[in-house]
Amino acid sequence: MARGGARLTGEEFAGLPVAVDAMGGDQAPDQIVAGARRVAAETDIRVTLVGRPGEMGDTGDLACIPASEVIGMDDDPGQAVRRKKDSSLVRAAEAVRDGRAMAMVSAGNTGATMASALLRMGRLPGVLRPAIATPIPNPGGPWPTVLLDSGANAECSAAMLVQFAQMGAAFAQKRYGIDRPRVALLSIGEEKSKGTPLEKETHALLEAGDGGEGLTFVGNVEGRDFFDGKTDVIVTDGFTGNVALKTLEGSMRFLIGALTDILGRPDVRHAADALTPHLLPLAHALDPENTGGAMLLGVDGVCVISHGSSSAVAIVNAITVAHDLAVGGLVGAVADAVTPAATPA
């Protein structure tokens, strides 16, 4: 079924497969195909692999969409998507656009994934810019905290940030079942006078209710507040969001690495053995492999952006999330949440 603005509802997706880019990611295609096969074997979710025939290894019973080209992790996103029209990323996005898939998943080049989704699926009506929403694991709380934009748009306007707030709330509601997600603005102090003109203007708009009646704006939060459960959604521009996300990931990786090193020392082996069952739940809760990946919001289709290092486990989670949100009507919810911009960007 052609889409062309006539969005499928959640129910119409039933029976369509999730299109998985088999060629994208540091561990592609092996781990990607392994994850896709596991989902198909263990659930009712249908999966279609998109990639180079003959290079995907043993794909089992999975359906495949052939694509002769691959966009590399270091390729320039805009150029690559324009030139490699028969790449797995572009073909996966086209499958969603054409109603042959309910959603797409890729662990490949993030910029090229965004560009493919944006150019092939298109923006939702009234959306100024799509944004990447990344779940930040929050082991102390009932669900992760959603950070957006975590890297799609280095430069943002206040009107864009208001839409990010709306899209992020719709995502948190659909993804985690939060009735009225609390939305906060990332700044350098709780007072509305803190930050650059962008934060001050965005704060004023959200406080004045420009986010709409359904939006619960709880004010500014700071970088130290990612784990304190004060809010469900944190809104910022894509430059700051990307720096914060990578700083979080880097500090966690550093500290977990230092601990792993200590626990591996021969003279503490018994202590390490005793602690492991206590540490595993924390490690599991913090592992980005288990969040299901980031989501590109504001395009006319479900697009999950998995971490470049995704293993089969991460791909299983990403496909499951993509399926659940497509069937659950994420795209319609995002479209309904956004107040169309007065002047298109």
Next chain:
Amino acid sequence: MARGGARLTGEEFAGLPVAVDAMGGDQAPDQIVAGARRVAAETDIRVTLVGRPGEMGDTGDLACIPASEVIGMDDDPGQAVRRKKDSSLVRAAEAVRDGRAMAMVSAGNTGATMASALLRMGRLPGVLRPAIATPIPNPGGPWPTVLLDSGANAECSAAMLVQFAQMGAAFAQKRYGIDRPRVALLSIGEEKSKGTPLEKETHALLEAGDGGEGLTFVGNVEGRDFFDGKTDVIVTDGFTGNVALKTLEGSMRFLIGALTDILGRPDVRHAADALTPHLLPLAHALDPENTGGAMLLGVDGVCVISHGSSSAVAIVNAITVAHDLAVGGLVGAVADAVTPAATPA
């Protein structure tokens, strides 16, 4: 000796005390005074306390500069410094300006500390804006990584960031004895095309040598690179720097808290006891109490900004660093490093 542009050299500082704001910080005055007394008792460094007579507790043999007012942690910095002319912060900055102290240290209101130093000591000639340089502990490397600006200026120009690079390199050289500090720009990708126009312009200026012959620019780094030893100085605007610093602190505090919780469980007591000697060096290396605090660079005097939560240990380190950098000629080195701006801000 009056300063008025005729900066004291390092040697002329010899014998002058470090002025310590006894009233600023979450644990003031007890922990501040305790730290000051410890330095005076155990080293040759002279210390003068600045604060409310009768409210500082037992100050022992320490000299005191009386100040009748206190600037609170939540006071508006600009207003407080203008109105509370007899506050401990303002009096401490005046002591440096007037040549009665070699440096000042405060764990109080960061904005008011900056404003006091800026208004009383003044900017160094040619400096567009002072910046806060914060050492990020780097347990895997020989010295911390210096992040600036970590919060003084929410909005910055590329010319300001070039000066931050110069000031940060001078600080890293004086503080850690690094011969040619490597300076990087914080962005969202290593390529020079990544980031907002601010990062692109700053990258171009630094690459073209606008930082001066002595500056070693190593390109862009990302938020994940704080602990990998790729660089000695990381330059960014004060908004991004503050978000990154607080994100780092928050994620470390969260993870260390979760671990402390696990290690406190009764059934792992023996394991915890066995691991403690291994964990302590890491905890010590990461503890901001041990870095000596942040430094306000670009003003005509040494001003150490300690963390609001500073204990006596942090104050001991802050006073020691303030003394060493004053005697070591930090202010002159910063003044020499900065290329005067063509147009004052």
